[in-house]
Amino acid sequence: MRSFDAIYRGLIEEGGLRPDPAQQALLPEFERLREALAEPVRKKLFRKTPEPPKGLYLWGGVGRGKSMLMDLLVEHLGDIPARRVHFHAFMQEIHAKMHAVRKTGAEDAIAPVAAEVAASVRLLAFDEMQITDITDAMIVGRLFQGLFEDGVSVVATSNRVPQDLYKDGLNRDLFLPFIALIEDRMKVIELASPTDYRQDRLGGQQVYFTPANAQARREMNAVWEDLAGGPGAPLVLRVKGRDVELPAFRNGVARTSFHDLCGKPLGAGDYLALAEAVKVLLLDDIPSLSRDNFNQAKRFVTLIDALYEARVRLICSAAAKPEMLYLEGEGSFEFERTASRLREMQSDGWGQ
Numbered sequence: 468m469r470s471f472d473a474i475y476r477g478l479i480e481e482g483g484l485r486p487d488p489a490q491q492a493l494l495p496e497f498e499r500l501r502e503a504l505a506e507p508v509r510k511k512l513f514r515k516t517p518e519p520p521k522g523l524y525l526w527g528g529v530g531r532g533k534s535m536l537m538d539l540l541v542e543h544l545g546d547i548p549a550r551r552v553h554f555h556a557f558m559q560e561i562h563a564k565m566h567a568v569r570k571t572g573a574e575d576a577i578a579p580v581a582a583e584v585a586a587s588v589r590l591l592a593f594d595e596m597q598i599t600d601i602t603d604a605m606i607v608g609r610l611f612q613g614l615f616e617d618g619v620s621v622v623a624t625s626n627r628v629p630q631d632l633y634k635d636g637l638n639r640d641l642f643l644p645f646i647a648l649i650e651d652r653m654k655v656i657e658l659a660s661p662t663d664y665r666q667d668r669l670g671g672q673q674v675y676f677t678p679a680n681a682q683a684r685r686e687m688n689a690v691w692e693d694l695a696g697g698p699g700a701p702l703v704l705r706v707k708g709r710d711v712e713l714p715a716f717r718n719g720v721a722r723t724s725f726h727d728l729c730g731k732p733l734g735a736g737d738y739l740a741l742a743e744a745v746k747v748l749l750l751d752d753i754p755s756l757s758r759d760n761f762n763q764a765k766r767f768v769t770l771i772d773a774l775y776e777a778r779v780r781l782i783c784s785a786a787a788k789p790e791m792l793y794l795e796g797e798g799s800f801e802f803e804r805t806a807s808r809l810r811e812m813q814s815d816g817w818g819q
Contacts, residue, residue: 471497474543489660490532496523496654497540500620504547504589508618515616519589522621524596524649526628527658529746533624534594534718536658540622541592549590553716554623555744557593558603559703561610577606581613593623595719598633598642599743600705605638608645615652622653629655675813676784679752683784687722690782691749695720706740719746725753729766738770742777753785758796765798768805775808 469477471494478484503520525533541551552560564583565576573579584591591614598604614621625632629649633642649655672690676683691699699715699722711733715722721741728738728750741748756764774781785792789809793802 468545469543470494471501471539471543474539485662487532487660487662489658490536493523493525493536493656493658496656497536500540500590500622501544501547504544504620508589516618519615519618519620519652522590522623522653524623524625524629524653524655525658526625526655527660529626529719531658531660531662533658537592537594537622537624541590544590547590548588549592550588551592551594553700553702554593554596555702555704556700556716557591558600558607559705561606562602562705565606577609578613581610582617585614585617585619588619590620590622593621595744596623596625596632597627597743598636599740601637602705604633604636604642604645608642608648611645611648611652615648628657674780674782675789675809677787679754679784679786684751687749687751687782687784691715691720691722694718694747695722702744704737704740704744706737711737711740713741713745716745720749721745721747722749722751724751725763725767728770729763733766735769735773738773739777741770742773742779745779747780747782748774750781750783753783753792755786756793756796756802757799761797764793764802768798768802771805771808771812775812781809781812 472491475484475491475494479486500520500523508517525536527533538551541549561580561584564580568576568579598607611621627634629646632646632649633639636642673686674690676686695715695717697717699717699720702713702716702721704711704713712727713721713723714727721744728741753767754760754763756767771781773779789806790803792806793799
């Protein structure tokens with residue numbers, strides 16, 4: 468089996484990667500983990516499952532290659548059973564499984580769910596680990612403890628150092644043992660690359676397409692393929708007990724339509740959760756705005772504010788240029804600030 472260093476150098480020679488010392492420094496950790504996971508698990512009667520190899524918690528800025536490196540690891544584990552999944556999607560699955568277990572009358576729904584997950588993998592790889600929902604915050608500690616006890620190693624990427632997970636969240640003191648668990652069972656490593664590769668790919672490219680016609684759709688499709696690198700899967704965000712679904716999500720990039728986000732009764736909390744979960748948003752088919760769709764226009768203003776404050780990169784197709792989107796009706800004057808933000812968000816380097 469080729470070493471990760473050889474795999475990485477091969478990708479550079481093929482033109483798929485540029486040499487990055489910060490990324491290359493992680494490759495020995497991948498070798499360590501693969502070699503350790505390849506060792507057979509020697510379970511003994513009446514004894515606990517041996518402690519799994521220490522996993523990895525990779526954190527750092529947007530576009531530094533964390534997801535790419537995690538994919539590189541998972542794709543070259545050979546026969547070692549592993550699964551790569553976005554953290555939000557995984558937690559959705561866990562809640563569904565726990566709901567099914569509770570229907571059987573079981574008092575403890577977490578332990579059997581953790582055991583079921585652990586039975587199928589030696590390694591779980593989570594992209595974009597972040598905790599924004601108190602329900603998730605209250606169960607991840609016991610869930611991960613169960614996974615570790617059943618011999619599962621965990622690799623995760625995040626934009627946050629562990630100590631900043633669920634920062635300022637409700638009842639955060641109850642969450643702190645989970646942070647300690649991460650620091651005990653996973654090597655915490657910052658991917659301190661100076662280069663934002665995602666921003667590099669967008670540098671100089673058009674990110675606002677108008678009018679929203681068939682040509683704009685083709686351009687948006689091309690941007691998606693370049694940034695996401697393949698087909699997306701739905702991402703469901705749980706916000707205050709209800710679900711907000713993004714139809715396509717992959718590698719931190721989400722795609723949805725104006726109608727999906729602004730034609731439905733969503734609010735600031737929903738858009739803040741979205742801005743926390745994605746790094747790039749492709750938004751299709753922004754219509755002309757007026758008194759006829761005033762509620763949708765208000766939601767759009769709130770959405771842009773959330774994306775702007777979180778420095779999420781926005782790529783969109785629209786019926787008109789920002790300054791021409793909302794020309795008459797209540798709220799058109801206030802929309803000038805939104806138009807200004809839309810224009811600023813098109814500039815090279817925005818979002819860094």
